[in-house]
Amino acid sequence: MKPLSKVAENVTPSPIREMFNKAIGMKDVVSFTVGEPDFNTPDNIVKAAVTALENGEHHYTPNAGILPLRQAICRVTNASHGLSYCPENQVIVTAGGMEALMLTMMTLLDPGDEFILGDPCWTNYSRQILMCSAQPRFIGVTAENNFTFDPDALEAAITDKTKGFIINSPANPTGGIASRSALEKIAEIAVKHDLYVISDEVYSRLVYDDNDVCSIAALPGMAERTMIINSFSKTYAMTGWRVGYAVGPAHIIGNMVKLQENVAACVNSAAQYGALAALEDSQKAVEDMVRTYAARRELCIKEFSTIPGLHCFAPQGTFYLFVDISGSGMSAGEFAGDLLEKEKVIVVPGNAFGSESDRYVRLSFATSEDTIREGAARIRRYMTKRMN
Numbered sequence: 001m002k003p004l005s006k007v008a009e010n011v012t013p014s015p016i017r018e019m020f021n022k023a024i025g026m027k028d029v030v031s032f033t034v035g036e037p038d039f040n041t042p043d044n045i046v047k048a049a050v051t052a053l054e055n056g057e058h059h060y061t062p063n064a065g066i067l068p069l070r071q072a073i074c075r076v077t078n079a080s081h082g083l084s085y086c087p088e089n090q091v092i093v094t095a096g097g098m099e100a101l102m103l104t105m106m107t108l109l110d111p112g113d114e115f116i117l118g119d120p121c122w123t124n125y126s127r128q129i130l131m132c133s134a135q136p137r138f139i140g141v142t143a144e145n146n147f148t149f150d151p152d153a154l155e156a157a158i159t160d161k162t163k164g165f166i167i168n169s170p171a172n173p174t175g176g177i178a179s180r181s182a183l184e185k186i187a188e189i190a191v192k193h194d195l196y197v198i199s200d201e202v203y204s205r206l207v208y209d210d211n212d213v214c215s216i217a218a219l220p221g222m223a224e225r226t227m228i229i230n231s232f233s234k235t236y237a238m239t240g241w242r243v244g245y246a247v248g249p250a251h252i253i254g255n256m257v258k259l260q261e262n263v264a265a266c267v268n269s270a271a272q273y274g275a276l277a278a279l280e281d282s283q284k285a286v287e288d289m290v291r292t293y294a295a296r297r298e299l300c301i302k303e304f305s306t307i308p309g310l311h312c313f314a315p316q317g318t319f320y321l322f323v324d325i326s327g328s329g330m331s332a333g334e335f336a337g338d339l340l341e342k343e344k345v346i347v348v349p350g351n352a353f354g355s356e357s358d359r360y361v362r363l364s365f366a367t368s369e370d371t372i373r374e375g376a377a378r379i380r381r382y383m384t385k386r387m388n
């Protein structure tokens with residue numbers, strides 16, 4: 001038989017799956033791997049989707065999404081960013097933030113182009129870039145910079161093939177938030193080298209300790225070259241609904257709408273009505289969820305920062321704890337495998353997020369306080385034995 005496409009063969013499964021597979025069939029496992037809210041979607045959103053179905057919303061919608069949802073997205077984005085995006089031609093509703101990212105990359109990238117990513121970063125970015133036959137280029141980012149690009153390192157990585165870079169703030173897997181001053185320097189580089197920027201803001205509402213989240217799109221000269229990616233998944237506990245969006249320059253969005261016609265036609269129509277209710281109704285459910293994450297974060301910091309041999313970065317946003325395990329003397333893969341075998345705790349090894357991040361593991365605290373306590377006790381026991 002003829003070979004399959006190189007693109008399909010080049011995309012490898014994420015190491016996160018490997019950890020799940022190893023745990024299959026094990027009993028009494030404590031899992032810190034899940035990258036999604038452990039809450040159900042708020043009732044008002046569910047009811048709005050059910051009502052839409054009862055009212056006969058059973059058909060294709062415009063490729064860009066229903067107009068009231070695009071209007072609501074622009075209202076919310078314009079209010080938070082101080083910008084003036086137009087619902088008619090500067091927003092597209094997508095199947096999660098993931099499809100917004102994919103359509104953006106398909107619109108920006110030609111084969112051979114390069115796109116710069118932080119190491120660590122969310123696993124799917126590099127795979128999506130490879131799916132466009134383009135090349136991800138990684139730059140190490142460190143806790144000293146809140147895991148944001150060092151401007152000098154970013155500039156040094158730019159070649160004549162570089163099309164742009166991704167800013168993810170707050171970031172998965174680190175929980176770091178890019179400061180306004182760092183973003184100002186990064187924005188200057190984007191303008192100087194005429195680069196596109198993808199600003200992945202899917203965790204922008206999950207923020208702690210009054211940390212300020214600034215969007216690079218709002219900085220001078222940036223709206224015309226920045227694609228804002230956002231999603232209902234994390235903020236409204238709607239991962240399974242698959243609704244996200246991209247907001248940006250009309251000529252980029254116009255091309256994405258054209259691609260959408262050939263990929264999915266549109267997002268599930270009832271889910272779009274649910275998303276509309278999410279933006280238009282009271283935000284109390286979100287505030288309650290964020291308060292719960294904040295308490296779990298405090299608990300995680302308290303528990304994990306006193307475990308011998310571990311060092312954790314206090315996350316400024318998201319529901320992830322990024323822990324430096326180099327004190328264990330093991331690579332992240334060895335640590336995660338051994339911890340699962342000896343204590344039945346699953347964590348995600350940092351090399352899932354970039355080759356330079358092999359001394360970290362990621363723990364998700366989108367789980368109960370009891371699970372956090374039990375998992376921390378097991379990891380403490382494991383590390384105490386290892387350090388003695």
Ligand SMILES: Cc1ncc(COP(=O)(O)O)c(C=O)c1O
Nearest residue numbers: 096097098122172202231233244
């Ligand atoms: C950084 C980041 N961006 C985008 C996404 C995409 O999420 P969704 O497609 O569910 O909106 C995720 C999901 O884990 C993520 O962590």
